[in-house]
Amino acid sequence: MTILIWIIQLLLVPALSPLFIGIIRKIKAKLQNRRGASICQPYRDLRKLFNKDEVISEDASWIFRFSPFIIFAITLVVGASIPLFTGLISNPLSDFLVIIYLLAFSTFFLALAGMDAGSAFGGFGSSREMTVAALTEGGLLFSLLTLAIAAKSMNLFSISQKIASLPSSSLFPVGLAFVGFLIAFLAEAGRFPFDNPATHLELTMIHEAMILEYSGKRLALIEWAAANKFLIFAGLAANLFFPWGLTGQVTLPHIALALLLFTGKILVLSLGVAILESSIAKFRFFRLPDLLFVSFILSVIAIGLII
Amino acid sequence: MTEALAQTCFVVLFFSFAVGAIGSLILRNNDRLADWWGNSFAILGSISGIIASISALAFGNTFSYTLPSSFSILSFSINFDYLAAFFSLVLSLISLFASIFALGYVKHFFGKYNIGSLGFFYNTFIAGVMLVFLSSNAIFFLIAWELMALTSYALVVYERHDEKNVKAGLLYFIMTHIGTAFIILLFLLLFKQVGSFDFAAIKAGLAGMSPALRTAVFIFALIGFGMKAGIIPLHIWLPSAHPAAPSHVSAILSGVMIKTGIYMLIRLFLDIMPGTSLWWGLAVLVIGSVSSLLGVLYALAEHDIKRLLAYHSIENIGIILLGLGSSLTFLALGFKSLAILGLTASLYHTLNHATFKALLFLGAGSVVSKTHTRNIEEYGGLIRFMPLTALFFLIGSMAISALPPFNGFFSEWMTFQSLFRGFQALNSMAQWIFVLAAGSLAFTGGLAAACFVKAFGATFLARPRSEEARHAHESEPSLLVGMGGLAILTLVFGFFAGPISSVLAKTAGSLGALKMAEAPMAASWNSVRFADGFASLSMPLVLGVLALSLAIVAFIVYLWAGGRKVRTCATWDCGTTLDSRMEITATGFSRSIVTIFNGILKSTKQQDIEYHDADMRYFSKENRFTLETRDIYKDYLYEPLHRSVLKISNFFKRVQTGNINVYILYIFLAIFILLIALV
Known part of the structure; x- marks a missing residue:
């Protein structure tokens, strides 16, 4: 039974992540009075890309060829190390600093790969990505730190267990930290108001600019990794700040219920993201730091209230 | 292993450096022989230094030795305790690989500069730094300190045909002696109190020292040793002096010499004169935060590769000071075991910074020796011509950006731990300073990653932007061995984080102020775990899991899509002809961050346009932009x-x-x- 839990834990993020991307697109389409593609479209896209031939720039080095693999591998490792549907797994990798720095590792290679082909788009994408990533780090780290201090542990699984039984007095700081985390989440996952995931040729794009030179299986890996990253952050938001519904038992019905609850929580978050993206415009690039500093300051206040 | 072995190693060490120094002077008329002689003996000396330090750290072979002199106040006393052994180990490791690197690197000075004098100053410099770590008499210490300062000055101005280097040397010379003046004042104050220049006597006789005098000692030490360490705002000599020296010397300057300041701060305030005030630790924390944050910001605005690395040294000194400051604060608040944690983090980062910064400087040296410029804008695409240099530089970049599983991540993790502990401090001002210090460390980490994406990307990726870069080729074996050795060390120090941190905790616990205290963490060979269950980390596991999942992903993709064709084609060019002027430059890359932090960096933009026709100002003949950042300090x-x-x-x-x-x-x-x- 433990093996089953581990298998689900390992495969849950890569298996479900394209689905939620599809769902967000569908909701956005509905809000725009379009019919929209099926929610399974991202899966089909991935299959299509994996079956296609590839073109690689003659200026690109091994960094360009290698990056998609390491980026995807890191999202797998991180996806397996965060609380998703169960609190039973004890994983020594679940230290939140390790998670943050592992994700920084993937950003590092993504940005290098963007510069590698020597196109003007890639370089600017990398520059913007690293700018946003560097400024997000403070808010991201401090919002999770608030929880770690409240729970007296840096392990994400212990955090999610202890936050559930926190006294109501610490709900306010946790709420502040949640807002801080949400901003960092949107920045890291490349959603509005930071980046427009639906654009391919816009001068302000970030993520799409970096991966413009990719095609075939490597593009598939990067797109899939981006979807994984979205689900990872959504999962963290859902299970660290609203940690109810993680199963403590290893029976099939419990696991099924927990998985259902997890899907439900992510659905609510996806709905929120889709509504946000349909109702506001992307921010000007030099307005983004303000938002990111707000995230940091909120988390600092939260920590101030809790210590 | 016995004490005799450690002592023999020391005799061999100083003998090698002496023979290396004098021999290179004698052989000064033959470049090739002088290069070989000077560096071989430096290698020999470094190896015996490594053996002596490891035998002290691992088997407890510490010793002290005193040779009286004809002056009553001066005695040549050597105290080789755990702390001295640790810093000698750092020095010996770096000088070993720097000397191997130098064997080949020095060749591009043949015929231009005198190799014999380089060998002389190089060997005496390393011996001088070693003596700084060993001496336990203030006068002897000052002699060693001055030996280090003068020889390093000579190395900074070694390429004397360049006016800029001579100027940088002068600034260094003046600044370092202002610092020395404060250090002399400090020892005179202590002498007035106890009537001896001997460290052991000072340690024993300080009990009745008045708080005002202690504060004076602290401030003098902060200025004097802080000057050497390069804390902001006393750092102005560092970004010009370190790049001026030959690259293998820069590696030791940035990797080890600036740590002598840290060493003496630890020696003074955690060993010789315990009993710190709370605000000392807090002051060190604030200085550490400012240095780390400003250091990385200035590095981002820089596009001279060696100056960029020098600014990162300031940043990392800041991180080391965060550990040290938290240690001092905990000590003042009475948490001895947490003080050990802070000091362990600080020592670990000292070791790590020495390895990856030396690696990066050697990598930069390898690039500079092939392209003959330090300007990043004139590089580009070097990964094709210098694949191994690129790989080693990439490893160094990942380590300094604190990416797991490299060593930089572990020491930053530990520094974070000690700062997080400070949140629970009883004093509310201390709490807030800890919070801000942790915040600055978080931003520093992110900005450092951005800076190294810029440094690596602009240097090694995309297309060459100058003729020199187009004709670069891989460096020779000795340079690669020097870099490769350090690259392996960054992984090894990351992998064996457990055993190393327990040795460092032991070193920290051996100091006067921290005796009898228990470290708050338990370390096994593969993990570090805090006794209260707040955090645990296993570096081998991180490496193993990453490697495993990478292999699985690669295998599955190979099975699924391995048969698809891969075509190599030109980068998409939007219908124009792509040339190297269209790719992003280092200045362009960091421009957005520089703009965001304009309040600190004070960037200026100046545009000069020359028109074809002065009356009809439509067609510009020449358009020149000057982007600069000003230094607020x-x-x-x-x-x-x-x-x-x-x-x-x-x-x-x-x-x-x-x-x-x-x-x-x-x-x-x-x-x-x-x-x-x-x-």
């Missing part, structure tokens, strides 16, 4: 200081009339006043 600290010194000097110039009668009057008046005052 220069504008607001050094410039006013400079101006007021000049003003005062001008005022006193009136006294100097040049008339000899007036001078005789001055002498007469002086004697008259002295007679009245004294009799």
Whole structure:
């Protein structure tokens, strides 16, 4: 039974992540009075890309060829190390600093790969990505730190267990930290108001600019990794700040219920993201730091209230 | 292993450096032989240094030795305890690989500069730094300190045909001696208190020292040793002096020499004179935060590769000071075991920074020796011509950006731990300073990653942007061995984080102020775990899981899509012809961050346009942009200081009339006043 839990834990993020991307697109389409593609479209896209031939720039080095693999591998490792549907797994990798720095590792290679082909788009994408990533780090780290201090542990699984039984007095700081985390989440996952995931040729794009030179299986890996990253952050938001519904038992019905609850929580978050993206415009690039500093300051206040 | 072995190693060590130094001078007329002689003996000396330090750290073979001199206040006493052994180990490791690197690197100076004198100063410099770590008598220490300062000055101005290097050397010379003045003052204060220059005697006799005097000692130490460590705002010499030296020397300057300041701060305040005030630790924390954050911001604005690395040294000194500051604060608050945690983090980062910064400087040296420029904008695409240099530089970049599983991540993790512990401190001001220090460390990590994406990407990726870069080729084996060795060390120090941190905790616990304290973490060979369950980390696991999942992903993709064709084609060019001017430059890359932090960096933009037709200003002939960042500490600290010194000097110039009668009057008046005052 433990093996089953581990298998689900390992495969849950890569298996479900394209689905939620599809769902967000569908909701956005509905809000725009379009019919929209099926929610399974991202899966089909991935299959299509994996079956296609590839073109690689003659200026690109091994960094360009290698990056998609390491980026995807890191999202797998991180996806397996965060609380998703169960609190039973004890994983020594679940230290939140390790998670943050592992994700920084993937950003590092993504940005290098963007510069590698020597196109003007890639370089600017990398520059913007690293700018946003560097400024997000403070808010991201401090919002999770608030929880770690409240729970007296840096392990994400212990955090999610202890936050559930926190006294109501610490709900306010946790709420502040949640807002801080949400901003960092949107920045890291490349959603509005930071980046427009639906654009391919816009001068302000970030993520799409970096991966413009990719095609075939490597593009598939990067797109899939981006979807994984979205689900990872959504999962963290859902299970660290609203940690109810993680199963403590290893029976099939419990696991099924927990998985259902997890899907439900992510659905609510996806709905929120889709509504946000349909109702506001992307921010000007030099307005983004303000938002990111707000995230940091909120988390600092939260920590101030809790210590 | 016995003590005798450690002592023999020391005799071999100083003998090698002496023979290396003098031999290179004798062989100065033969470049090839002088290069070989000087560096081989430096290698020999470094290896015996490594053996001696490891035998002390691992088997407890510490010793002290005193050779009295004919002056009563000076004795050549050596105290090789755990702390000294640790710092000697750092020095020996770096100088070993730097010397191997130098064997080949020095060749591009053949015929241009004298190799014999380089070998002489290089060997005496390493011996001088070693003596700084070993000496336990203030006068002896000052001699060693001065030996280190003078030889490093000679190395900084080694490429003397470049006017800039001579200027950088002069600035370094002046700044380091201002620092030394404060250090002399500090030891005189201590001498006045205990009547001895011997460290052991000072340690024993300090009990009744008044708080005001202690504070004075602390401030003098902070200025004197902080100057050497390169804390902001005393760092102005560092970004110009370190890049000026030959690259293998820069590696030791940035990797080890600036740590002598840290070493003496630890020695003074955690060993010799325990009993710190709370605000000392907090002051060190604030200085550490400012240095780390400003250091990385200035590095981002920089596009001279060696200056960029020098600014990162300031950043990392800041991180080391965060560990040290938290240790001092915990000590003042009475949490001895947490103080050990802070100091362990600080020592670990000292070791790590030495390895990856030396690696990066050697990598930069390898690039500079092939392209003959330090300007990142003139590189590009070097990964194709120098694949191994690129790989090693990439490893160094990942380590300094604190990416797991490299060593930089572990020491930053540990520094974070000690700062997080401070949140629970009882004093509310201390709490907030800890929070801000942790915040600055978080931003520093992110900005450092951005800076190294820029440094690596602009240097090694995309297309070459100059003729030199287009004709670069891989460096020779000795350079690669030097870099490769350090690259492996960054992984090894990351992998064996458990055992190393327990040795460092033992080192920290051996100091006077921290005796009898238990470290708050338990370390096994593969993990570090805190006793209260707050955090645990296993570096081998991180490496293993990453490697495993990478292999699985690669295998599955190979099975699924391995048969698809891969075509190599030109980068998409939007219908124009792509050339190297269209790819992003280092300046362009960091421009957005520089703009965001404009309040600190004060970037300026100047545009000069020359038109074909002065009346019809539509078609520009030449369009020139000058982007600059200004240094606020220069504008607001050094410039006013400079101006007021000049003003005062001008005022006193009136006294100097040049008339000899007036001078005789001055002498007469002086004697008259002295007679009245004294009799």
